[in-house]
Amino acid sequence: MDKRLGVDLGGTKIEVAVMDPAHRILWREREATPKGDYAGTVETMAALIERAQAECGAVASIGVGTPGTISPRSGLIKNANSVVLNDRPLQHDLEARLGREVIMANDANCLALSESADDGAAAGADTVFGVILGTGVGGGLVIDGRVLVGANAIAGEWGHNPLPWPRDAELPGPSCWCGLDGCIEQWLSGPAFERDYAAHAGEALDGAAIVARAGEGFEPARQALERYADRLARALAHVINLFDPDVIVLGGGMSNVEALYERVPAVWDRYVFSDPITTRLVAPRFGDSSGVRGAAFLPDSVGRKLR
Numbered sequence: 001m002d003k004r005l006g007v008d009l010g011g012t013k014i015e016v017a018v019m020d021p022a023h024r025i026l027w028r029e030r031e032a033t034p035k036g037d038y039a040g041t042v043e044t045m046a047a048l049i050e051r052a053q054a055e056c057g058a059v060a061s062i063g064v065g066t067p068g069t070i071s072p073r074s075g076l077i078k079n080a081n082s083v084v085l086n087d088r089p090l091q092h093d094l095e096a097r098l099g100r101e102v103i104m105a106n107d108a109n110c111l112a113l114s115e116s117a118d119d120g121a122a123a124g125a126d127t128v129f130g131v132i133l134g135t136g137v138g139g140g141l142v143i144d145g146r147v148l149v150g151a152n153a154i155a156g157e158w159g160h161n162p163l164p165w166p167r168d169a170e171l172p173g174p175s176c177w178c179g180l181d182g183c184i185e186q187w188l189s190g191p192a193f194e195r196d197y198a199a200h201a202g203e204a205l206d207g208a209a210i211v212a213r214a215g216e217g218f219e220p221a222r223q224a225l226e227r228y229a230d231r232l233a234r235a236l237a238h239v240i241n242l243f244d245p246d247v248i249v250l251g252g253g254m255s256n257v258e259a260l261y262e263r264v265p266a267v268w269d270r271y272v273f274s275d276p277i278t279t280r281l282v283a284p285r286f287g288d289s290s291g292v293r294g295a296a297f298l299p300d301s302v303g304r305k306l307r
Contacts (some may be wrong), residue, residue, distance in 0.1 A: 003018050066104055128249060
């Protein structure tokens with residue numbers, strides 16, 4: 001019963017993993033997220049969890065990383081870019097389906113928790129900011145190995161602040177599903193990167209193809225990546241000015257763009273109110289499985305440090 005089970009609920013896939021006390025993954029499986037189907041999403045998670053326990057035996061705890069967060073007032077999901085989850089009692093419904101307790105937190109919190117552990121990319125850091133750059137954009141803050149949730153359960157929710165130091169051409173900014181204009185999410189998500197390229201280049205490509213063409217020296221793609229890096233640098237400069245983290249770790253599909261780890265710190269120098277800047281920008285050591293690791297760690301992060 002010392003095994004931990006984690007669930008990473010994403011906009012496109014649901015991943016479940018079982019881990020032993022040494023953080024080794026004993027079992028892992030993924031399925032596509034039922035698009036726009038709340039009941040199907042709950043059932044897919046539950047079925048994967050039951051399959052994991054059938055393969056690995058009973059687990060001591062179940063942690064779930066989800067878009068958005070649970071409202072402390074209502075117990076319902078709020079602020080999820082997977083809008084089918086909003087205003088739904090996801091934790092209650094999953095617990096009722098499984099007949100046991102689950103612990104749930106924002107997916108960016110799970111990323112930061114995973115990478116702040118003693119085998120993560122931010123091992124040894126006291127303060128870690130985790131950034132999701134995927135279908136949506138989010139952030140989570142881990143201090144001394146524990147997630148900072150905040151009074152309103154929105155600590156680190158950086159994607160729905162406006163892009164800082166906007167250029168004239170960036171105003172008022174794209175409309176966001178949250179009802180405001182110019183949110184960071186609408187500039188830095190994977191789909192936003194693709195839209196920006198299409199608007200300037202007059203053709204549609206997926207993010208990986210844009211990055212590849214930038215590497216080949218294709219000027220419209222190179223310029224799109226430079227705009228993205230500049231916007232990310234400005235947005236992260238605000239994070240450094242507010243939280244002053246030791247490490248910022250990127251997650252989500254855009255975290256695979258190697259050029260960002262050199263270019264963004266070179267640009268944020270002009271925006272961060274400090275001399276020198278020692279904050280490190282790093283890639284996740286566990287790639288797109290970092291979220292499921294962090295979800296498995298959630299029960300431990302509530303009561304004690306991970307290291």
